[in-house]
Amino acid sequence: MPFIANTDEQRKEMLAEIGQTMAGLFADIPAEFMGRDFNIPAGISEQQVRNRLAELAGKNSIDLTCFLGGGFYDHFIPAAVYSLISRSEFYTAYTPYQPELSQGTLQAVYEYQSAICRLTQMEVANASLYDGGTAIYEAIMMALRVTGRNKIIIDDSVNPIYRVMIKSYTKNLNIQLEETCSSDGLANRKQILKKIDAQTAAVVVQNPNFFGCIDDFTDIAKAAHEKGALLLASVYPISLGILKTPGAMDADIVTGEGQSLGMPMSFGGPYLGFMATKKKYVRKMPGRIVGETKDKFGRRSFVLTLQAREQHIRRAKATSNICSNEGLCALTALVYLSLLGKEGLQETAKLCADKASFAYKRLTKIPKVKAHFKTKWFFNEFVLDLPCEAGDVIAKLIDKGFAAGFPLSRYYEGMENSILICVTEKRSKQQIGMLAEELENVL
Amino acid sequence: MNCNDMMQEQRISNAVKLIFEKSVEGRRAVRMDLPDVPNAMNIKKEFLRDKAAELPQLSELDVVRHFTELSRRNFGVDTNFYPLGSCTMKYNPKVAERIASYPGFAHLHPLLPQLGRGGMLTQGALQVIYETDLMLREITGMAGFTTQPMAGAHGELTGMMIMAAYHRDKKNNKKTVLIPDSAHGTNPSSAAIAGFEIVSVPSDENGVMDIELVKRLLNDDVAGLMLTCPNTLGLFNPKIKEICNLIHSVDGLAYYDGANLNAIMGKARPGDFGFDIVHVNLHKSFATPHGGGGPGAGPVGVKEKLLDFLPISLVVKRNDGTYALEYDKPKSIGYIAPFYGNFGIILRAYVYVLMLGKDGLKRVAENAVLNANYIKEKLKDYYELPFDKVCKHECVFSASKQTEKNGVHAIDIAKALIDRGFHPPTVYFPAIVKEAMMIEPTETESKETIDTFIQAMLEIAEQSEIEPEKLKSAPLTTPVCRPDETAAVKNLDIASL
Structure with a gap:
């Protein structure tokens, strides 16, 4: 039997030594529940399972040229990322409850927290959350704890996939969730400022937003702070290679999806939710936190800290129910950021922006293809209006070998003809040219 | 300098610097593609960050050495028996x-x-x-x-x-x-x-x-x-x-x-x-x-x-x-x-x-339960067993005997296990058992491994009678020993900025 150590002989031997039978070891389970014949196929060999799964993998189309983003991106991943996170001392360990034999994980988490702070220009970060969407939900819960209020304002330029998740989570709680309707691709100042009141816990915005547009929330942060509310900003970490940081905008809680930092798209996960905040709110922050300390000989050491916030101590009164988070994904992000380094991340972000800008110019030269928004500031995604339904065009371009973009009608009314196109550093000038040609052909 | 001091000196020099502390201005690991499109930088200045994020500047080998070194400061299932109760730390098949x-x-x-x-x-x-x-x-x-x-x-x-x-x-x-x-x-x-x-x-x-x-x-x-x-x-x-x-x-x-x-x-x-x-x-x-x-x-x-x-x-x-x-x-x-x-x-x-298939899954449960009961029976004369009956995948002991008699706590037993090459059980959980030690061996561990673990637990029980102070100074084989968690909260340092 694979992965099970003891032989039949050893089983007998062990049972004999403790004076038991196998039936005896399960005698505490009432007989009516036992003896079922499970409808699970017989086990197969490693060779068979690899063949079968290779066949299933082959039924997934990965040879399309990818201009599809929407918060989940096809970035270049250096080979060393996979080599290092495949060190089994990292991936076969668990939560570092015993610091002496977990200094590797603990120091890596401390470095990860530091890297997230440096990237976002925030003061503190946690050890990870599940994904970018649940990170916003956790940030909302945190804002309620910080302010003691219950109204949340969220602009519809925040990723719609996250907005529907937040609706699910807040349904059973006494939270007043109000959406504002973005204006020309940017968070709607007029509506947001009007809605901020003495009950408002937080305003939630995203940069670059779901449409790829770049914004500066300094004004919204100021307005929120004047009324005692917080600014929650969800960000795309690669863009922070060049873009103004949420810290510089005076955001209070920063979250984001970390998948772009070295994780493959893997059909939706595992991904990485990150969270950073101001030092004054650290005790209200959810999730694991690693801190530096000294051991009994005065040596530099790392430990889990501020555990009094957490479920295993506070139970029903904890800041969050989170236990297992996305440890290995946080390590992935740290290794990725270390390999790219200060200049590499900047260059990657710049390549994304330049290539997107090139694609935008090339595609809008096609007759009948127009930019949807007046704002011309975008990072690596932009919205174009086609002369017909975007979904149909995208389907036709699949046949030509392109995942050309995302049809916005799926989440936004009145955008039937709009397509969201993403360009990462992996896309070449030639691929952009071919997409333009094929698009022109199918229109 | 005596031998102990030398060992300690060596341990300090073995501390791994933070990756940021290893950074050398201008050093690079990954070379990006040369741009094949015009250097447009079509983003207005107000939207750009004032200075680049202070990420490390290292060669690929620097990064590989750093994380390889960190990995060696971890126990994992692949390196050590890991009977962390309630966590089911079984072997993770490579094929997956x-x-x-x-x-x-x-x-x-x-x-x-x-x-x-x-x-x-x-x-x-x-x-x-x-x-x-x-x-x-x-x-x-x-x-x-x-x-x-x-x-x-x-x-x-x-x-x-x-x-x-x-x-x-x-x-x-x-x-x-x-x-x-x-x-x-x-x-x-x-x-x-x-x-x-x-x-x-x-x-x-x-x-x-x-x-x-x-x-x-x-x-x-x-x-x-x-x-x-x-x-x-x-x-x-x-x-x-x-x-x-x-x-x-x-x-x-x-x-x-x-x-x-x-x-x-x-x-x-x-x-x-x-x-x-x-x-x-x-x-x-x-x-x-x-x-x-x-x-x-x-x-x-x-x-x-x-x-x-x-x-x-x-x-x-x-x-x-x-x-x-x-x-x-x-x-x-x-x-x-x-x-x-x-x-x-x-x-x-x-x-x-x-x-695994149908028969394999059944055998998983059987061997997990057998391994747990085997440990329970072999240790129950030496450690307090609050509920002495057939257990399932894990058994919970209490260190109360050792605590009352010799002042040795569950945490001391845990740390002593580390020096003997084992990841400790879950300790102080569930809270309803005083000085709890929750042992979950899983089915992927062999009788030989489990026997060595039992042997280590017996030695520790014996040592707690003879030289309890030694247990309190464990572990000595790890890069650090009993980090100060109270100081970590007091001097809260959770990021290098």
Whole structure:
């Protein structure tokens, strides 16, 4: 039997030594529940399972040229990322409850927290959350704890996939969730400022937003702070290679999806939710936190800290129910950021922006293809209006070998003809040219 | 300088600098592509950051050495026996890692199925999710699963949201959830953030939930019950069906925390005990790696009457044999993850079940239970065993004997085990046992390994009689020894800025 150590002989031997039978070891389970014949196929060999799964993998189309983003991106991943996170001392360990034999994980988490702070220009970060969407939900819960209020304002330029998740989570709680309707691709100042009141816990915005547009929330942060509310900003970490940081905008809680930092798209996960905040709110922050300390000989050491916030101590009164988070994904992000380094991340972000800008110019030269928004500031995604339904065009371009973009009608009314196109550093000038040609052909 | 000082000196010099402290201005690891498009920088200056993020500047070898060195400061299942109770630290098959890295899975964009005809481009991945659902149904006795929850606690929250949706739909005005005092902290926490109030139920003299107490606590306010079975003491509650029936008698729902499923997998099913909702931890029973604290996966299954409330989207099989995503479920609790959950983890669990098959799963439970009982019997004369009866996948001892007599605590025993090359058991949990040591060996460990562990535990018991102070100075073989956790909170340093 694979992965099970003891032989039949050893089983007998062990049972004999403790004076038991196998039936005896399960005698505490009432007989009516036992003896079922499970409808699970017989086990197969490693060779068979690899063949079968290779066949299933082959039924997934990965040879399309990818201009599809929407918060989940096809970035270049250096080979060393996979080599290092495949060190089994990292991936076969668990939560570092015993610091002496977990200094590797603990120091890596401390470095990860530091890297997230440096990237976002925030003061503190946690050890990870599940994904970018649940990170916003956790940030909302945190804002309620910080302010003691219950109204949340969220602009519809925040990723719609996250907005529907937040609706699910807040349904059973006494939270007043109000959406504002973005204006020309940017968070709607007029509506947001009007809605901020003495009950408002937080305003939630995203940069670059779901449409790829770049914004500066300094004004919204100021307005929120004047009324005692917080600014929650969800960000795309690669863009922070060049873009103004949420810290510089005076955001209070920063979250984001970390998948772009070295994780493959893997059909939706595992991904990485990150969270950073101001030092004054650290005790209200959810999730694991690693801190530096000294051991009994005065040596530099790392430990889990501020555990009094957490479920295993506070139970029903904890800041969050989170236990297992996305440890290995946080390590992935740290290794990725270390390999790219200060200049590499900047260059990657710049390549994304330049290539997107090139694609935008090339595609809008096609007759009948127009930019949807007046704002011309975008990072690596932009919205174009086609002369017909975007979904149909995208389907036709699949046949030509392109995942050309995302049809916005799926989440936004009145955008039937709009397509969201993403360009990462992996896309070449030639691929952009071919997409333009094929698009022109199918229109 | 004596030998001890020298050793200590060496240990200090062996401290690994932070990666930021190794940075050298201008050094590079990855070279990016040269731009093939004009250097447009079409973003106005006000939108740009004032200075580059202070990330490390290192060569690839620098980075590789750094993380390799860090990795050597860890125990993992591959390096050491890891009997961390309640965490099911079994071996993680390498083949599952290999398969998860197949480009056909790793490079698949999650939004593809949302494009027109895009679902046909991901048939292999959808089939994996669909068949995992079917296997989990059969293993647990449920009618349908969502694979979306990204960890055990996330599964708990999802399950409790389903419970809330059920009662809202039936216009039941129920607020409270019964949870045993031996439960994982995530249980009360998950129930609370789903909007419920918690009633903690003390364990009886046998270490399990007291049915008489349940009867007394039962009223129309009770929305449901959250339970692990076997519980965190490794004990199976023989009255489990009656307890579930009692909960049902007030139209409550019974939630099964699958953290301890490894004990009964392939033998008995929580659905048959009477549970209505279950979550399973794929990173425990189904051998996916723990990752140093995730990623895990916590799929949630429900009985027939709750199917309508499962999150969207769900994978369905159409009459023509193809797979599709179903979104149209008006009673659903909605999306709780952006897509289909931690697909890479689901895939590894799928591979595991395929390889073990029906007989393998059964044997998993048998050997896990045998290994735990073997340890229990071999150690019970030396350590206090609060509940001396057959256990399931784990056994819980107390260090109270050693504490009372020699001032040796569970933490000292844990640290002494580290010096002997073992990851310690879970200590001080469950809180209902003083000085608790919760040992879960799992089925992947051999008799030889377990015998060495038992030998180490016996030596420690002996040492606690003869030279208890030595145990208090353990561990001596690790890069650090008993870091000051109080100082960590006081001088809070959680980032190098």
